[in-house]
Amino acid sequence: MKAVLGIQVGHDAAAALVIDGRVVADVAEERFTRVKNDSSFPLHSIEFCLKFAGMKSVDLDAIALPSRYLNPEVPVFIDIPNDRLPAEDRTLASRVKQSVLNYVAPGRGPATTLPLYQKPIALGPQCLVELVDHHRSHAASAYYTSGLNDERTLVVTMDGIGDGVAVAIWKGENNRLELLKSWGAESSLGWFYSNATEALGWRHGSDEWKTMGLAPYGTPKAGALDGFHPMFEGGELKQGHKYTGGGAWLDHSAYHYHFDDARPLADIAARLGREDFSAETQRVFEFQAHELILPWLERVGTRHFCGAGGAFLNVKANQNLWYTGKLDTQWVYPNPGDAGLAVGAALSVYFKYNPRARHEQLRDLYLGPSYSDDDIRRVLDERGLAYEHVEDPARTAAADLAQDRILGWFQGRMESGPRALGNRSILMSPVKAENKDIINRCVKYREAFRPFCPSMLGERAGDYLVSSREERFMITSFAVRPERKAAIPAVVHVDGTARPQTVRKDINPRYHDLIRNFGELTGEYAILNTSFNVKGEPIVCQPREALKCFFDTGLDVLYLGSYRLQKPKRPQV
Ligand SMILES: [Fe+2]
Structure with a gap:
């Protein structure tokens, strides 16, 4: 095989x-x-x-x-x-x-x-x-990319539902995954969070991160959402929740979901206010996830943890699990939603037929298409666009960032998963607080509360983050050191956290050089990084989509491989 x-x-x-x-x-x-x-x-x-x-x-x-x-x-x-x-x-x-x-x-x-x-x-x-x-596919996506070949490992999978299961507990050992326990729809913490998201007027199954972004602006109101979620205690489902009226509908060939709970939850949101409602949703999710996960660490007898399933896109819950101090390894598969199932199923089958094979930790997510400089030049010439070839894009781009220009940065193979990791990214300097508002208003066309995240040199992460560790995939947030918050305010959320990407020179040398050059110019070895897309669309894949985004938004400069395009005039904001 x-x-x-x-x-x-x-x-x-x-x-x-x-x-x-x-x-x-x-x-x-x-x-x-x-x-x-x-x-x-x-x-x-x-x-x-x-x-x-x-x-x-x-x-x-x-x-x-x-x-x-x-x-x-x-x-x-x-x-x-x-x-x-x-x-x-x-x-x-x-x-x-x-x-x-x-x-x-x-x-x-x-x-x-x-x-x-x-x-x-x-x-x-x-x-x-x-x-x-x-759920075995979700579990395999995390376990067989973790590098934990020999250590006994707790693997938890959580999502809305899949094959009738919403939460499953696995033991990984000797490159095998053993199912220890699973629960059905009544245990779905994912559906609870998604119903709350719909109650706020956003989409169940894709907009949950908006709820998570709004939560730190409010105060949790304990008990306000009782009766709308499952309750775990001591690692077991103490009381399930009956979800009714659920269904999917097709919107332009994508499934979206709705449940009856969204309506009464919307009434609660109106009463509490959106911020407090989001805060309570997040509190319930984190509390229940801890009640589920922590006892199983003891039962399995390990400090090594893997997670997958869409619920693990909740970076705050991931952060608070890490900050319990009960883990030596926390590996969440960085494409944990259903888009990561293809990887998980394929790995599961490979290791089923090669039981003695060993696996390595997933190094990067640059797993999509790439375009050479020749490909890019052809696209630019066909459109009659003015551009310049730059010898060292990492140096020129750093100078652009230091002048507060907003950059489209298109390099190498496209990332898989929900995060742009420096190959299909929009970049800006994080040193001025108003840069966050400028990007939200002029490029992403979205609400002002939405945070942005930093890419930072791996070797400098400890300068900025509390209890930092290598975090190449933006799947966990960290507290920012209090004395450093004012240095990079555009990428620090209102609760003093950031969801970083730590960048390694051996994995993405051009992106590493860019951040290092920016640091030499400004003293800060971190930049603002957000996904390269127009609002509501997927991350760009081809050069022509990057061009469309460049001309359809307030981006100032576009780097396509070694080519640089600049708008004749700074957009008026
Ligand atoms: Fe799933």
Whole structure:
């Protein structure tokens, strides 16, 4: 077993390729289709993964699907020999292929065969088709990228729901994952947080970070949300919560969700005020997560922790888990939502068939497409744009930042996961507090309360952060040292925290050079880094999308590889 392709079909569709136990490519379909949270079958992502590795689909040793149930779209797009599926799914696959059109008017129902211009994905005779449980896929994404081969490890997975499970506890040891306990929908802390997010007028399943960003502006009102969430005690579910009226709807090919609880919660939000409501939502989530997780650390007898599932996008809860002092290792898979399931399923299958193989810690998330300087120059010339070639973009860009210019920074392979990590980023100096407001108003077109995050030199992180550690993926926040808050005010949240990316020279040398040069000019070895996208759209993937964003926002300067574009006039704000 060598090459495994993971394919997430559904919310946050994605594909990932694992070769010899290493993730070599991973991308969400939204980056190609430009529809945030795209839920269509991830054809573009699959094509990219195979092309990147120079492979054809018939060369694959396995495809890994992160669900216990075969999604009916899979046998439509992939030519799976019937004997390759588990018995119960053979019937499902053939049923889908044969019969859907029998029950709906011709031309109105879902297609069961592809149009002529879309060739089905062919598999070789050696290729296995493996269905991997949703939460096992989440657990595998964290454990098999953690580098914890020998240490006994607690792995916790939490999300809205997947394969009927909302919370699961795993033990990782000797490169195996053992399920210790799981709970169903009634345990869903993810749905609670998402319902509260909808109550604030935002989207369940994608906007939860807005609630988290607003929370520090309020004061928790203990007990105000009783009756809307599950309660854990001593590592067990003490009282579940019955979620009713839940459902998904398709908005431009992306699934979004709604539950009945959102309405009464909105009444509570109106009574408490949005800030206090958010603060209480966050308090409940953190309290319940601790009641769940901390006892299991003792039961499993470890100080090594891995987490995955969308609930682990809550960087504040991750921070407070770290600050309990009960962990030596905290590894949250940096793409913990369902877009990370393709990676998890593929790793799970690889290590199932290679039980003695060892894994390395995931080094970086630069797993998407890249474009050479030649590619970029062609795009610029085709559009007749004025640009200059710069010898040392890291030096020139640092000078731009020191003059408070807002930069688009497009380099190398695109990041997978929700964070821009210095390859598809918008950058600005963090030393003036008003820079946060300028970017919110003129580039991101969003609410003023929303915080921005710093990228800092790994070797300088201790200068800025309390109890810092290497944090390459912006998946945990930290308290900022009180004496340093005023030095980088645009990237310190109202509660005195920051969600940093620590940058290593050996992993991203050009980005490291940029921050170092900025430090030599200003004395601060940290910059403001936010994702390179237009509001409501996915992070840019191709140079032409970076150009659209550049001209559609208040960006001053754009770096595309070694090329620099500058607007003739500073936008008026
Ligand atoms: Fe999930």
